[in-house]
Amino acid sequence: MARRQGQSDLPLDVRRRVHAPTSSAVVVEAVLDALPSPTLLIDAEGTVLLANTAWENAADVLGDERMRIGVDGDYFAMARRLSGDAGTLSLVDRLRALSRGECSSVQADYALEHPDGTRWLHLQASRVDQAGQVVVTHTDVTSRVAAERASDWRARHDTLTDLPNRAHLHELIDAELHRPDRGPVSVLFLDIDGFKDVNDSLGHDAGDDLLRQIARRLTGSTRADDTVGRLGGDEFVVLCRDCDTPGAQTLADRCRSSIDRPFDLGGRMVRLGVSIGIATAADPQAPQVRSTDLVRDADLAMYAAKAAGRNRVRLFTADLRTAAQRRATVANELREAILDEQLVLHYQPVLRLPSLRCTGVEALVRWQHPKRGLLPPSEFLPVAVQHDLMTPLARWVLREATGQAVAWTRAGMPLITSVNISASHFSTGTLVRDVRDALAATGLPPEQLVVELTETSVAQDAERAAAQFAELRLSGVEVSIDDFGSGFSSLAQLVAMPAGILKIDRSLVAYPEGRRSKAAAAVAAVVALGRACGARSLAEGVETAEQLEMAIELGCHLAQGFHIARPMPPEQLAEWVAARGDRPLTPSGR
Structure with a gap:
């Protein structure tokens, strides 16, 4: 039951006779006492007029004497005893303003430090009459605050x-x-x-x-x-x-x-x-x-x-930012270049050994920049890798290269065309579909296409590469591992990899002066390894007649490099092939 301040030690019937409350006061007491939350009725000076049973029970449960109203019945003094920080002083001022009718209500959450831990209470106060009396309700919201704080912590960590x-x-x-x-x-x-x-x-x-x-x-x-x-x-x-x-x-x-x-x-x-x-x-x-x-x-x-x-x-350093801004500009321009047909392909001949007949080409992308002229791959491929443009770039190359191969075939010059694929392309899982789409769009027989991926790229995800390579070879498309000998793939990976061509890295073929015997031993080992795995070998980076002779001598099946021919536009390559006729190119280049 609600108690009037100053008479808390008197029995309830005695207190009623002492104060002789009016019927309206009895109703107020009953209403406050029915509230489940600890509630007080205070006057304009902060004197506690009524404290409901829930308030006194809370003081008993918490065992906190600071919550008991003193003999002076001063609620504001009690609040300052609980916490004398700036927030409490501001809250007291707001309650005084509420009593004066300067606002309609006051609400606030505040912490009550307790030996068992911090308790959080929600205070809600309303003015009840023109005399400035205020009802102040205190609801324990510790669980809610803890949940909110935990949620906020999780959102930030x-x-x-x-x-x-x-x-x-x-x-x-x-x-x-x-x-x-x-x-x-x-x-x-x-x-x-x-x-x-x-x-x-x-x-x-x-x-x-x-x-x-x-x-x-x-x-x-x-x-x-x-x-x-x-x-x-x-x-x-x-x-x-x-x-x-x-x-x-x-x-x-x-x-x-x-x-x-x-x-x-x-x-x-x-x-x-x-x-x-x-x-x-x-x-x-x-x-x-x-x-x-x-x-x-x-x-x-x-x-x-x-x-x-x-x-x-x-x-x-500032130079790093300038370079990053330049790369971002190049990336944006490259996206437009892929769509606007600014890219072109140059083709480097591939010779069959030992006949030295041109049977294929490797498609190499160039960028015909509207302001900077013809750009080599080194100017834009690193940017393409960083900005996830290698896959759309490879799709363009596939369509262009297969279309050109069809045109050459119709002109009586059937050439096997090799296209380079990045690791990011096969990691997307769309490589097989993209190859099939290019072949279907252009009508090129799958036997005239070779898909190349570097050894280090294959090693990044050997199982996924092997699965997609196997599917391509079943469809008739040949698979080549580029730069073989420069990476770190294991023999177990090579045995499991369904590749039909091993391209011997130029670092083994273009050996330093005086290191021919060691280079020859390395090339011979790769050729033998390829044969054991059912793969042909291609010597890339052939730059001298001596290197070409070594490739032939050691049993390489194919060769390409500047000594044979540099990459060239498709019309020049057609002229180059036509000029050679059926005459094989001699090792000396004549």
Whole structure:
């Protein structure tokens, strides 16, 4: 039952006789006492007029004497005893304003520190009469606040490592950049070298365990004021507060050392490296830098570290940004070039050995840029790789090369045409369909098409490559492994790979002076290996008559290179073939 302040020790019937409440007052008491939440009726000065049973029960359950109304009955004083912070003082002021009729209601969530933990209460107050009396209800919302805070924490943190996620990292970096008295702010962008191999070979559970171990090591390698976060995948960022460039380099070296130690993944020891880029906002008086700018610059420096050989640390420079902007411009222009037919194909002859008859060509893409002229692949293929343009580019090459091959066949010059495919193309799973679509659109027999993929690309996903290569060969399309001898594929992969041609890398064919015997031994080994696996061998990069003679001598089936002919437009190639007639090209080139 509700109690009037000052008479809490009197029996209820005595209190009723003392105060002789009116019928309306009895109704108010009954209503307040029926409310499940702890509720008080206070006057304009904060004096407690009524406290319902739920209020006193809450004080008993919590065992918190601070919640008991003192002899003075001052609610405002009790609130200040619970918490004297600025929020409580503001709340008292708002309740006074409510009593004066200056607002219609007051609502607020506040924390009540308790030995058993923090309790959260929702206060809701309303003015009940012209005298300024106010009803104040307190509802325990600890469960709701805990759920909201947990949800908010999950939204800001990576679920695997418990580190701040991308969004929260940017918030933290921006907050630090806007701090008025801040010192230099540095960001480390880290990409784990070799993580994909571990994930692919040992499985995702091992990969997840590895990421958690990496997170712990990075956290242990940084200072107390630094923040380690995970952007996603195997990319991490470290926010280094009050840290100049030399200090950031020291931290980066410590991070590298921590990753360099072996990781134990279920009893299997794994070694990794890490490429790290550093960007620093040193001058707080300089134009405001955003977190996106700083992270982007560190990312560019990280890619420079990877390009320099991986497991390195690189500092951001303005040249990196200029180069990135140029690559972005080239990528946009290349997208338009694929659609606007600005690309052209040049074809390099392939000779059959030992007859030295031209039986095929390799299609090599060039870009007829409207302003910069004819561009070689080195000017745009790296950009195409970085911006996921290799697959649409390869589709264009397939259509153009197969169409040209059909035109040559109709002109009485049937040539087998080879087309280069990137690893990203077969990883999409559309390679077989794209080849079939090109053959169907142009009418080229599948036996006149060769699909080439580099050895290192095949090694990235040997099983997927083998499955698609087998399907292509069943349809009649030949498959070639390019640059063989330059990569790291195993003999087991080669045996399992349904390839019909091994292109011996130019580094073995174009041997240094005085190294002919060793080069010959390597080429002979590849030729023998190919024969054992049912594959023909092609010597690429033949640049001298002596190299061509060696290829013939060692039993290579095919050859191509500048000594034979340089890549040329289709009309010039037709003239070149016509000029040769049926006369074989001699090893000396005459």
